[in-house]
Each structure stands twice: as C-alpha cells, then as structure tokens.
Amino acid sequence: MNAIETEALTRAFGGRHAVDGLTFTVEEGEVFGLLGPNGAGKTTTIRLLTGQLRPTAGQARVVGCDVVSERERLLPQIGVVFEQQNLYDRMSGRGNLLFSAQLYGVDAGRVEEVLEMVGLRERAAERVRTYSNGMKQRLLIARALLHRPRLLFLDEPTKGLDPAVARDIRQMIAELAAQGMTVFLTTHYMEEADQLCQRVAFLDQGRIVALDHPARLKMSYGRRLVHATLDDGTQLDLPLGDSAAGRRLGELAAAGRILTLHSAEATLEDVFIRLTGRRLAE
Amino acid sequence: MRWHIVWAIARKDIVDGVKNLYVLFSLLLPIGMSLLFRLVFHTDMTGSLTVAVYDPGSSRLVAGLHNSPQVQLIRAASAKEVEEKVKDRAIGGIVIPEDFDAAVAAGERPILTVYLNARRGSGELLAFQRLVEQQVWALVHAELPARIAWTDVSASPGLRSQGAFNFGLYTLILMMMLALSMTGTFVVPLLLVEEKEKHTLQALLLSPARPSEVTAGKALTGLVYTLLIVGVLVGLNRGWVGDWPVTILTLLLGSLLMIAVGLLVGGLFHTTMQVNTWSTLIMLVLVAPSWFTVVNLPVPLKMASALIPTYYLVEALQLALAGEASLARVGPHLAVLTASTLIAFAVVAWALRRGER
Numbered sequence: 001m002n003a004i005e006t007e008a009l010t011r012a013f014g015g016r017h018a019v020d021g022l023t024f025t026v027e028e029g030e031v032f033g034l035l036g037p038n039g040a041g042k043t044t045t046i047r048l049l050t051g052q053l054r055p056t057a058g059q060a061r062v063v064g065c066d067v068v069s070e071r072e073r074l075l076p077q078i079g080v081v082f083e084q085q086n087l088y089d090r091m092s093g094r095g096n097l098l099f100s101a102q103l104y105g106v107d108a109g110r111v112e113e114v115l116e117m118v119g120l121r122e123r124a125a126e127r128v129r130t131y132s133n134g135m136k137q138r139l140l141i142a143r144a145l146l147h148r149p150r151l152l153f154l155d156e157p158t159k160g161l162d163p164a165v166a167r168d169i170r171q172m173i174a175e176l177a178a179q180g181m182t183v184f185l186t187t188h189y190m191e192e193a194d195q196l197c198q199r200v201a202f203l204d205q206g207r208i209v210a211l212d213h214p215a216r217l218k219m220s221y222g223r224r225l226v227h228a229t230l231d232d233g234t235q236l237d238l239p240l241g242d243s244a245a246g247r248r249l250g251e252l253a254a255a256g257r258i259l260t261l262h263s264a265e266a267t268l269e270d271v272f273i274r275l276t277g278r279r280l281a282e
Numbered sequence: 283m284r285w286h287i288v289w290a291i292a293r294k295d296i297v298d299g300v301k302n303l304y305v306l307f308s309l310l311l312p313i314g315m316s317l318l319f320r321l322v323f324h325t326d327m328t329g330s331l332t333v334a335v336y337d338p339g340s341s342r343l344v345a346g347l348h349n350s351p352q353v354q355l356i357r358a359a360s361a362k363e364v365e366e367k368v369k370d371r372a373i374g375g376i377v378i379p380e381d382f383d384a385a386v387a388a389g390e391r392p393i394l395t396v397y398l399n400a401r402r403g404s405g406e407l408l409a410f411q412r413l414v415e416q417q418v419w420a421l422v423h424a425e426l427p428a429r430i431a432w433t434d435v436s437a438s439p440g441l442r443s444q445g446a447f448n449f450g451l452y453t454l455i456l457m458m459m460l461a462l463s464m465t466g467t468f469v470v471p472l473l474l475v476e477e478k479e480k481h482t483l484q485a486l487l488l489s490p491a492r493p494s495e496v497t498a499g500k501a502l503t504g505l506v507y508t509l510l511i512v513g514v515l516v517g518l519n520r521g522w523v524g525d526w527p528v529t530i531l532t533l534l535l536g537s538l539l540m541i542a543v544g545l546l547v548g549g550l551f552h553t554t555m556q557v558n559t560w561s562t563l564i565m566l567v568l569v570a571p572s573w574f575t576v577v578n579l580p581v582p583l584k585m586a587s588a589l590i591p592t593y594y595l596v597e598a599l600q601l602a603l604a605g606e607a608s609l610a611r612v613g614p615h616l617a618v619l620t621a622s623t624l625i626a627f628a629v630v631a632w633a634l635r636r637g638e639r
Contacts, residue, residue: 050488072490080488086481088294090301102290103489143485 001064003028003151003182004049008058011044018044020206021058026199028150031173031183033197035190035268037278041206042186043083046155049184050080063150076104079144083155085136089129093120093139096128097146104147114142118172134165141172151182158192170195190268200268204276214268221271225264230257237264283498287491291499295473296506302476304554308468309511312461316515319453330450330520331410334358334367334375334397341378343394346417353413361395368397374410386421394418451603454519455596458533459572461511462595466540467547467561467568470504474548475557493634500548501541508537524605528612532602535619536595540568542626549633571596591622 004026011019019041026032034042047053049062051071060067065074087096097111115121118138128136137157144152154173158166166189173196177183187193193200194214201211210217224240226249236252238245252258273279299305334356337344347353356372358364364375375397379385385392396414398407477483486496512533516522521529543564551557571593579587587593598615601607 052484052488072492075488076490078488080485082481082484084481084484086485088298088482089480090298091294099290099294100489103287103486103491105286105490 001028002026002061003030004032004060004062004184006049006058006060009045009048009055009060010057011048011053012056017206019048019055022206022208023058024201024208024211026182026184028182029180030199031177031185031197033193033200034184034186034203035188035193035200035272036186036203037188040203042188042203043155044206045203046080046153046184046186050078050153051075076147077150078153079147079149079151080153081137081140081144081155081157083159085133085140087128087136087139087143090127092125092127093131093135094124096139097124097143100143100146106147110146110148114145117145118142132165133161134168137161137165137169138172141169145176151184152176154183154185156187157185158187158189166192190272194268202272202275204272204278209275210271217268217271218266221266221274223266223270227262227264228252228258229260231259232257284490284492284495287495288498288502291486291491291496292502292506295499295503299469299473299503299507302472304472304558305469308464308472309507311464312457312511313514313518315460316453316457316518319457320518330354331374331413332356332372333410334364334372335378336361336364336376337378339378339380339382341382343376343378343382343417343421346420347376347413350413350417352409365397368399372399373407374398374414376414383421386418450519451521451523451600454515454521454603455599456572457515457519458512458599459536459569459592459596461515462508462533462536462540463565463568463592465504465508465511466537466542466544467565468544468557469507470500470541470544471548471551471557471561472554473500473503474545475551475554478552479554494631497545497630497634501538501545504541504544505537508541509533512537521603524603525607525612526602528602528607528616529599532595532598532612532616532619535616535623536592536599539591539595539619539623539626542623542630543568545630546626546633549630568592591619594618594622 002025004024006022006024009019009022010017022045034045036042044053048055049060049067051067051074054068062074063077065071065077067074088099091099094111094115097114098108100106101108101111112121115124118141120135120138120142123131123135128139131139141157157173158169161169170192173183173185177196183196185193185197197214199212200214200217202209202217210221212220225237226240226245228236228238228249230236230252238249269279300309330352332354333347335344335347336358344355348355356367358367358375361377364377368375377395377397379392379394382392382394394414398410400407474483477486483496487493491499544561547557547561547564551560567590569592571587571590574583574587594615598607598612598619601612601615
C-alpha cells in the first residue's frame, strides 16, 4: 500500500506556482527524499501533504486519507518535524511533550518512552530555552513520534545543525527507518538524502525533474571518471570507458607521473546540476 | 467541541502565559493601580467610614457605631490622638465625655466634639455627619421624625441617581474595567500572537486540536485570568456590596465581550508589536465610558459614548454595586451587553470558518 499518492498536485500563490503538478507515490516503510534548493517548493509540498494548505489543483492521499476532505482522520496518523524549532521555550522538555500527549490522548508513560528514545530523559525537566539546537531537534522528533504515527514528515531536519549533531539526527532517522517507519524527508543536503533515502525526487521551481533511487540517478545522469594528480600538479579527469582516455592513463602510469589516482563518482549534487543547471545549495 | 483539548490548551496557557512579561504586566497593572489608589487616597473603595474614637466612659454611642456595617472604628487613647488619626486617614473622629450617656439621659445636652477631615470629599463627610446624628438620636431611643433625601447638586447625574454609590465604588469600577480590558484586549491576543511568532500555532493546528478548540482554549484562559484579577480587586477593595450576583453576571458578560474583541485582534495581527499598538487604541475606546461616569458630558458626547458596548457594562456595574439593580433598571443594560457579546463571538466564529476555508 502507498503511504502517499499525489496526482497533479498544484499550489499557486497569486500567479506563481510554488508546486506545479506533482505526481508521485511513497510506499509504506520507505524513506523518501524531496531534494531541492531553497524556494523549490519543498515546504509547500509538505504543507499540502499535511493538510495545512489546500491545493489549487490536483489531489493527494496520505495514509489513505484525502488531505482536504479527511484532514481530521489524517492528522493523528502523521507526525511532523517542522523546519522551525517550534517548541514552548518557557516550558520544560517534558512539559512540551505532556501538553502534546494531552492533545493526542496519549498516556504520560509514552512521554518517558520517547524521551528515552531521543536521549533527553536526563534533561527533560529543564526549560527548552536552555537546550542546544541539537537537543531541540531531538525534542521535536520525540514530539512527532509521541502518538505513534504511521508516517513521519521531516522538513529540513538537520538544517543549521553542526556536523556532529546532524550525524546523530541522521542516525536517529536511520533507526526509525529500520523499524519500518515511513519517512518523507525534505532536504537540500545531498549527502543526507544519499545516506538515508531509498528514493529521491529532485524538485526545481515547483516541478519534479527526476525521481528514482539515488544510485540509479547517479548512474543515469552522472559521469564515471578517474581523477588523477600528476607530479607537476596538473589535475586530470579521465572518463571511464573511453579508450583514448584509457591509453593516456596507461602512458602516465608507465612514465611514473601519477601522484594520486581516485575514482570520481557522480554525486546527487552533480546530477541536480546536470538536470537544472543550478546547485542544490543555491 | 472536545473540552479535554480546550482545557489542555487553557491549562498550558494559564501556567505558561504568566511567564511572558507582557502578559504578566497586563495582569498585574490593575492590581498595582488599585493598591496605588488606596495608598494615595487613604481609603478603601467600598465607601466604608473610618472613624477614630476617644471614649473613656464606655458610651453606648460607640457600641452603636460599632454595629454600623459601614463603620470601621479606630480606638484612640486621647483627644489629641483622635485629632491625629483624623489628620492621618480617618474621615472623622469623636471625643466622647466620660459621663456622656448619663448627661444625655438627664437631658443636659452635653457637648460631643467631632473632628472632620474635609479633604475626604463632601459625600463621605455628609454620610459621617448623618451617621453621628443618627447614633446620638438612638441614645434616647428616638429617630428623626422624617426620612430626609440628601442630594449633592455638584455630583454628576449618573452618580446622583444612585444613592449608595460613591467615589470608592467609582474607582473600583475603573479598576475592574481596566482588568477586563487589559486581559481581554491585551492578554488574549498576545497568547494567540505569541503562538504565531514562535510557529507553535502551526504544530497546534497539526495536532488533533481544531481551530475552534484552540480559540476556545485561549478564551477560557482569558476568562480564568479575568475572574482571578477581578476577584483580587474585589477582595482588596471589599467590593462585595450591593447586588453582588448582578455584579458577577455583569462582569462575566463584560469579560466575554472583551475576550471576543481580543480574539479578533489576535486573529487579525501577527506580531506582539502590532497587538500592543492596536490593543492600546481599542482599550482606550472600551474603557472610555468608565471615565465619563463622573463627568457631565455634553449630549452629543453622551450619545457617542452610548454607542460603545462597555457603556452598558459600566452602567450595570454602577447599579449593581449601589444595590439598585432592579430588573427594570439593569435589565436593558444587560440585554445590550449580552447582544454585543453574542455579536462579537459570532464575528469570531465567522472569522474562524473563513480561516478554515
């Protein structure tokens, strides 16, 4: 069964299409990444899929619910981690979760369970305003998981975090995925998508320009190269599978001129640049 | 409406809201102002009379004064101390000769020395003078042969019409109006706008809470805060006078009206700065009728004042606190207030439905 199904999903603000005719599916248990630069329409897509915005055209079903007409049935089945760290910062971490638990009708025992899960139990009594960004992000994930959702939306979950914290958050997402949680992730960090997602879609100016497994995308759109550094400092990129390039590489090796030699696989960033002519981080 | 969700939101806001300095200031301002009034004017606001007494002969006059509910007696050790107490804070003081009761009984017409504090206003002085005369008559088991209706022609018509009403009750109304408007038009929109500024409203609206339940939660918070602050004000100023059930009903309707206005402001604006600016203007308009109570307004201004729903709130409060809230007198005011409150909540509901679409 598909966790998400969209058909020509469109949202316009004034005359501008923020999301333009998206059609895709996400299977249950899959980690799906939506990649694109800032302003590509990632957050608008999440807002449409979570029923915060009504589509201008097209439709979407999430966990079997129409996002417009069945919003009330949909909301208890999804968890959302927002791009902004929208927590009650004068309240404690535990206080934030207990408040959410009351809204969802979840018992207090579950609060302790998710605090343990995200490693915040020791600091749960402290005010959120004393938390680091990483701790806040973990608390947001805990809040999103509190009511045991079937599908987790993560909007730029590692944006603005330092590399070590971002790695911890990715590890946490990977563990959730391993437990069978369906995850819909938006990011503009290609390594994140590459590491976590089974399939990714590239979003540019509100349209999906490619959708596939990361490895297949790299194979299809990337160039396979060998990167060589010569003894005089010259950098060479030699395409694999090209006979002339192969001969040149052999000559250089025989002459003992190669200092270093690396395979240079295409990255998702390269694929995006090839498809759109722009960088993901723009 | 799922009340467990409404109550969860209200409970969160009631506890968390007071940690917001803007909210805390808005809640405490009326209490602070009330305490300041008491300090500056040396009076409680219920119109009770503080009387200093020097009574070396244990006169029955003092027992009579003691039994009067509006009198607060201060015992003095000498005639000199009575004078000091009157200069300090009492409305008046009485020095009773040692053999006063016996002299009265013998028909000797003894002299009773009474000190007055003219700075306390003619209304209170008049009440004090009448009280002393009544108590002296009571010593010989006699009353005035007629009931005299005193009218202070210098007072405004609004005040003049309500016998037991006085400056103390007027200031109590001012403070209650301030409490209602600060909580309704400042605190309630701040609770909503803070959720917008911190993006927590987005999370709240993605939880099972419906927009109407979030709004009801904020309204309930405002109501709890208002009743708490008004309760403190009434307690501080011993305002359980007159027709207090009508006072409670009027305050309840008034706070609902102010809260509805606050919800509209909170729905319309997105930043604390905007709320502070607009709510100040709205509050000035809503509180204005309470300022005009003691002023003889020109007819056009009086008519303009009657267009503001809180005019009827002030009128109803005056009648209730003065103990003159008969259905015929207070009914029309409460009817207008109820209608205004219902209209305000209808607009809130319309705005919510529009937002949901």
